[in-house]
Each structure stands twice: as structure tokens, then as C-alpha cells.
Amino acid sequence: MKELERTKRISISAVLFLLVILIGFLTFEKPQFVFEKNTGNTLEQMIKKDYILSLENLETLDSLRYAIIDIRSNFEYAKGHIKGAVNLSSDDILNTKSIEFLDDLKNSGTSIILYGKNPDNANTGWLLLYQLGYDNVKILCVETEYIDKNFRVKNAPLERPKFNFAEVMASKKSDQSEDVVKEESKKKVITSPKKKKKIPEGGC
Amino acid sequence: MSKRYKSKKFLVKTRYMILAAILFLLALGLVLIPKYNKNEGIKPELFVINAISSERYISTDLLADRIINQDPALLLIDTRPENEFNEFSLPNAVNIELKDFFDKALNGYLNQDVYDVILFSNDNFYADEVWMLGNRLGYKNLFVLKGGLNEWFNTIIDPKYPDETMPREAFELYDFRKAAGMYFGVGITQTQTEEKSKPKKKVVTAPKNKKKVPEGGC
Numbered sequence: 190m191k192e193l194e195r196t197k198r199i200s201i202s203a204v205l206f207l208l209v210i211l212i213g214f215l216t217f218e219k220p221q222f223v224f225e226k227n228t229g230n231t232l233e234q235m236i237k238k239d240y241i242l243s244l245e246n247l248e249t250l251d252s253l254r255y256a257i258i259d260i261r262s263n264f265e266y267a268k269g270h271i272k273g274a275v276n277l278s279s280d281d282i283l284n285t286k287s288i289e290f291l292d293d294l295k296n297s298g299t300s301i302i303l304y305g306k307n308p309d310n311a312n313t314g315w316l317l318l319y320q321l322g323y324d325n326v327k328i329l330c331v332e333t334e335y336i337d338k339n340f341r342v343k344n345a346p347l348e349r350p351k352f353n354f355a356e357v358m359a360s361k362k363s364d365q366s367e368d369v370v371k372e373e374s375k376k377k378v379i380t381s382p383k384k385k386k387k388i389p390e391g392g393c
Numbered sequence: 394m395s396k397r398y399k400s401k402k403f404l405v406k407t408r409y410m411i412l413a414a415i416l417f418l419l420a421l422g423l424v425l426i427p428k429y430n431k432n433e434g435i436k437p438e439l440f441v442i443n444a445i446s447s448e449r450y451i452s453t454d455l456l457a458d459r460i461i462n463q464d465p466a467l468l469l470i471d472t473r474p475e476n477e478f479n480e481f482s483l484p485n486a487v488n489i490e491l492k493d494f495f496d497k498a499l500n501g502y503l504n505q506d507v508y509d510v511i512l513f514s515n516d517n518f519y520a521d522e523v524w525m526l527g528n529r530l531g532y533k534n535l536f537v538l539k540g541g542l543n544e545w546f547n548t549i550i551d552p553k554y555p556d557e558t559m560p561r562e563a564f565e566l567y568d569f570r571k572a573a574g575m576y577f578g579v580g581i582t583q584t585q586t587e588e589k590s591k592p593k594k595k596v597v598t599a600p601k602n603k604k605k606v607p608e609g610g611c
Binding site: 207222229232313 | 419434436437473477492521525542546550574
């Protein structure tokens with residue numbers, strides 16, 4: 190009798206165990222997007238910086254081999270954009286439609302060239318797509334503006350200091366030191382202590 | 394009857410074996426499951442939301458204010474190359490280039506939750522890159538100095554005098570920037586605001602009664 194009870198217990202626990210596994214399998218939801226590249230790979234690529242193109246680089250490329258993607262908002266895109274560019278705003282970049290489009294480009298061996306308002310924006314898009322496994326992405330290092338009903342694109346120098354910081358600071362400081370020197374160079378005027386006039390004392 | 398009994402007996406006898414066989418098969422099944430890449434760091438969806446938001450940017454004015462008020466929770470990190478860092482940097486900044494991101498000694502500065510880390514470079518680019526990697530790995534309290542050192546020099550070190558038509562706030566901001574510049578070592582030069590000194594209040598002084606000299610007398 191005892192033996193039978195023990196086997197019953199074992200079989201019940203085994204069934205429960207199987208059930209847990211089954212539930213686990215059924216409720217498992219595969220995430221839609223997974224970063225394929227880890228941060229180490231990404232960092233290497235970021236240091237290489239060979240994904241950054243200038244306008245001159247773009248002209249040398251065969252226009253059939255790349256697609257230009259504008260990652261600004263639809264509104265900005267409607268005002269003006271680079272000729273032949275497709276709008277995929279960075280808010281919508283993970284939509285199924287956008288992803289299908291990007292997959293098509295990747296499978297057909299076309300490289301993707303991103304641009305935005307400035308290189309920083311384009312770099313955000315590049316980082317996202319590269320980490321998701323799109324290694325055919327490059328960015329256009331440009332600033333885009335809409336001025337006087339004209340859409341203008343110009344090369345944006347990366348990380349170029351506008352001032353020689355150390356020199357500027359030194360000159361700014363020297364202003365101060367000059368002042369000090371000037372102050373020092375003033376002739377010291379030695380004033381002889383004036384004798385106080387004595388108040389005439391009343392006396393008797 | 395005997396057949397049934399026999400099969401039952403067989404089942405009872407082999408029950409453990411059958412259970413073990415099922416579990417073994419399941420274990421084998423695990424090998425067949427397709428390879429599932431686990432995300433390192435945060436999910437891509439969250440990555441995009443964080444990256445699009447401009448919450449990470451801190452203005453030069455706010456940073457100057459925090460430095461001057463000696464905010465103890467402030468940690469400045471210069472992401473430019475070492476030679477540029479050696480020439481000039483903000484006070485008390487630590488130099489961490491992008492390539493040193495995973496350096497054991499330096500990573501601790503980025504991956505912590507005690508300080509507000511302000512990343513800066515000549516403009517936003519290098520600092521943004523470090524921020525993005527930090528964002529991917531879920532680091533907290535990382536900020537980027539908007540416009541970088543170029544903006545710092547345009548605003549704090551060498552601010553432009555506002556136009557006459559600008560609102561009062563612009564003049565107040567200018568005064569703040571001038572004063573902040575002095576804190577960061579800009580020479581004390583006569584500012585235009587000082588030249589445009591407010592009309593002094595006329596002080597009407599009541600004529601003092603002259604003290605009468607005590608006259609000597611008898």
C-alpha cells in the first residue's frame with residue numbers, strides 16, 4: 190500500500206513538472222527586436238569611424254548601389270530633402286513597414302545612407318541599425334537647414350574646436366594679469382600725513 | 394484477465410523508466426531549440442525612445458551654475474583625445490575617451506548611481522557616442538553638455554552682449570554669464586553693463602549744522 194502511494198505521488202509531481210514546462214513554452218514570447226551586435230563589436234566599429242561619409246564621398250559612389258534615408262520628421266522632410274531620399278523618421282524606424290523596407294535593402298545588397306538635421310541625429314540612427322544587425326548602414330556627415338524656402342545641405346566638421354581653448358583662456362587670463370601689472374606700475378604716491386588742525390580749545 | 398494483469402504489472406514495473414525516458418527526451422529537445430540571442434542591456438525599443446529624447450542634454454548655463462555652487466554630485470568627463478584634454482579642460486574633469494569605455498579603472502566612473510555624470514567634447518558627437526553606449530547598457534545619470542566646449546566658450550567664456558531690443562532676461566543671462574566667466578578665470582574687464590551705469594540716485598543731504606567751535610571765553 191505504501192509503495193503504491195509513493196508511486197502515485199511521484200507520477201503526480203512528474204505530470205506537474207511537465208505541465209510547468211508546457212506552460213513555459215506556450216507563454217514564451219519571442220521579442221520582436223534583439224540587438225545582434227554586442228557593445229564590444231559596436232565600440233570597435235565606432236572607433237574605426239569608417240561609416241561616416243562626406244558629400245564628396247557620396248558623389249563618388251554609384252547611385253544604384255545605395256539608398257538615402259532621411260531620418261528627420263515627416264514635416265521636415267516635406268519642406269525639403271536630398272534628391273532621391275526616402276523618409277523614415279527615427280520615431281517610426283522600428284515599425285514593421287520600415288523594418289521590411291530595411292530588410293529588403295539589406296538582402297539586395299544595397300547600402301543605406303542616413304542623414305538627419307546634424308551628424309548626431311544620423312549617428313543615433315546608425316547606432317540603432319548597426320546594433321540590430323544592419324551592417325550596410327553609413328551616415329552622411331552633414332547639417333541640413335531650411336532657410337529662405339531653400340533646403341540647404343553642407344558638410345559638418347566633426348568635433349572641430351571653434352577656438353584654441355588653451356590660448357583663449359590664456360589671453361583672457363592675461364587681461365587680468367595686465368590689469369594687475371598696470372595697477373602695480375602706478376607710482377606710489379607717498380602722501381605726507383596731514384597735520385590735523387587742532388581744534389582751538391576753549392580755555393580760561 | 395491474466396493479460397490485463399500482466400500489462401498492468403509491466404506498467405507498474407516500468408513506470409519509472411517511462412518517466413525517465415520522457416524527461417530524457419525533453420532534455421534532448423532543449424538541444425533542438427533554436428538559438429535565442431539574449432539582449433545585452435536594454436531593449437531596442439527603449440533604446441530608441443531614450444536616444445530620440447533630448448532629456449540627456451544639459452545647457453552650459455546650468456552646468457556653470459552647478460559648478461559655481463560646488464554641487465557635490467557633479468562629475469565632469471572629458472571624452473576628447475588625451476592631447477586635447479591636456480591642453481585645456483573644464484575644472485576637475487576626468488578624461489575618458491570612447492576607446493577606454495570598458496577600461497576597468499575608468500568604467501566605474503560611468504557605471505554608478507552616485508554622481509550626475511556630465512559628458513562633454515568639442516561639440517556633441519564624442520560625448521553622444523559614449524552616452525549611447527551607456528544607454529544601451531542601462532547606465533544611469535549620464536548627461537551630455539549641449540554644444541560641448543564650443544558652446545561653453547560662446548556662452549560662458551565669451552558671451553555676446555544682447556541687443557537693446559531683447560527682453561530683460563537676456564540681459565540678466567548676460568550678466569550671469571559674465572560673472573560665471575570670471576569664476577572660470579576670465580580677466581575682470583570693464584563690462585558694458587558697468588559702463589551703462591544706472592543713473593545714480595541723487596542723494597539729498599541735509600546741510601549739517603556746523604558744530605560750533607567752542608569758543609574760548611571767560
